[in-house]
Amino acid sequence: MRNGLIAGFVFGLIGLSCAESVRPNFIIIFTDDQGYQDLGCFGSPDIKTPRIDQMAKEGMRFTGFYAQTVCGPSRGALMTGCYPIRFARQDDPNSIHPEMHTDEITIAEILKELGYATGAFGKWDLAGHNPAAYKEELLPPHQGFDVYFGTPGSNDKVVNLIRGTKEIEQKANMATLTRRYTDEAIAFIESKKDAPFFVYLAHTMPHTKLAASAAFKGKSAGGLYGDVIEELDFNVGRVLDRVKELGLDDNTYIIFTSDNGPWLIRKNHSGHADPLRSGKTSCWEGGLRVPCIMRAPGRIPAGTECDAVAATIDLMPTIARLAGGKAPTDRMIDGVDIAALMSGEVKAIDRTYYFYQHDCLRAVRSGKWKLMLPHTEPVEASIAYKWRNHIAKADAARIQKPQLFNLEDDIGETTDVSSQHPEKVAELMKLAAWARQDLGDHDTFGANARTFGAKRRLLSGEPGYAETIFPKKKKK
Numbered sequence: 196m197r198n199g200l201i202a203g204f205v206f207g208l209i210g211l212s213c214a215e216s217v218r219p220n221f222i223i224i225f226t227d228d229q230g231y232q233d234l235g236c237f238g239s240p241d242i243k244t245p246r247i248d249q250m251a252k253e254g255m256r257f258t259g260f261y262a263q264t265v266c267g268p269s270r271g272a273l274m275t276g277c278y279p280i281r282f283a284r285q286d287d288p289n290s291i292h293p294e295m296h297t298d299e300i301t302i303a304e305i306l307k308e309l310g311y312a313t314g315a316f317g318k319w320d321l322a323g324h325n326p327a328a329y330k331e332e333l334l335p336p337h338q339g340f341d342v343y344f345g346t347p348g349s350n351d352k353v354v355n356l357i358r359g360t361k362e363i364e365q366k367a368n369m370a371t372l373t374r375r376y377t378d379e380a381i382a383f384i385e386s387k388k389d390a391p392f393f394v395y396l397a398h399t400m401p402h403t404k405l406a407a408s409a410a411f412k413g414k415s416a417g418g419l420y421g422d423v424i425e426e427l428d429f430n431v432g433r434v435l436d437r438v439k440e441l442g443l444d445d446n447t448y449i450i451f452t453s454d455n456g457p458w459l460i461r462k463n464h465s466g467h468a469d470p471l472r473s474g475k476t477s478c479w480e481g482g483l484r485v486p487c488i489m490r491a492p493g494r495i496p497a498g499t500e501c502d503a504v505a506a507t508i509d510l511m512p513t514i515a516r517l518a519g520g521k522a523p524t525d526r527m528i529d530g531v532d533i534a535a536l537m538s539g540e541v542k543a544i545d546r547t548y549y550f551y552q553h554d555c556l557r558a559v560r561s562g563k564w565k566l567m568l569p570h571t572e573p574v575e576a577s578i579a580y581k582w583r584n585h586i587a588k589a590d591a592a593r594i595q596k597p598q599l600f601n602l603e604d605d606i607g608e609t610t611d612v613s614s615q616h617p618e619k620v621a622e623l624m625k626l627a628a629w630a631r632q633d634l635g636d637h638d639t640f641g642a643n644a645r646t647f648g649a650k651r652r653l654l655s656g657e658p659g660y661a662e663t664i665f666p667k668k669k670k671k
Contacts, residue, residue, distance in 0.1 A: 207427075220448070222438070224398070228456075231486055236256060238469070256501070265481050270319070274321070280644060296645075298485070301337075305337070311391045312342075313392070315335040315344075315395045316376045318345060318397045319347050319397070353365070369399070373398055401420060411423075509533045546557060547561045565650065568624075573601065576637070597624065
């Protein structure tokens, strides 16, 4: 635990208002590969999600909320408040799913320093994507979490379960995972009900291989995928109910969202991003824009909607501030404090959002405008080429010139209006140039990207190794 380092980022509790003197609890429920439309309250025609729909009625629905294109980078972004290309990796500079360096500061570490009990349950994916080849030293107990129960990577083939840092079960029954993760999270909440707590409940589902328990299998009009979502909905309801039964409802923020868009190549095992274009692994809206609902009675107005640009990278600085702390100040943090959006005090914030497909900068959004950028990386090293079979052909094609979309009028990104707004194209191209310099791109190591002393090769493999630009911090 980095006590000396993180203490410098934490406000003392003296000076907090009476309303903030009892620090709130936080629960993040993070699903895997769930599409924008895959909730009743986001327009699903055949998947029933009454508990999450009720959560939306009692809270705020975020309709312009972004994650990242795939699993591991999305989790690292949530934990650090940074774009994946910025935060430091440990020993895997070219991995699509980053192994997050232990000298990164996570949301759990900030809250732990403030006296919070911290628990992670479910998929981690920041210590190695292969469940049989993970690094124990990168698991949640070494990244700020007191308690961990879950799996280190994805369920592409099998799920091996870990408690703390020790493997306790191999080839777990995937149909039991949603219930088991929820059981563990609820038990943690019950045991920590008298102190502030942070729960990170990161479900394996609906990433394939899909599995639903007997109580839900075959019950949804949305097929097996619908069964899986409806089981998730039921278990979200269990968390909501237990928080209320324990008398914690008025002091708990509950956030529900997904790590990226649907994995469309899985056909009837995939979700739905309508009315957005494309899905997982792409930087079209369907790849990164995800459903998001936040609920906190008395803190987040009920039955409201926010269409401002917000993102998983905003959760770390926002939650840190709501808990009485703040984000780290010795490094760049990309997320912004969206507490005023959550409370309904403001309807929009001035910010730019950057879309990365692994190491490639693909798009820039400012306000209602989104510019898809030309592909400049060599074809043979192209991430788009590598992932072309995961995306519809039209969406995987290399972009030759900038394409501009007005997302207010054209959420499906069907009509390029760049020729009608050359001044807006020029403005967004300048923002892209800043991102390449500061964050990085396939051929550029960003000026404020981090390594913590380890040589880090550019993800494309060109032209060699980046210089160390961020000193390694010694743990205390």
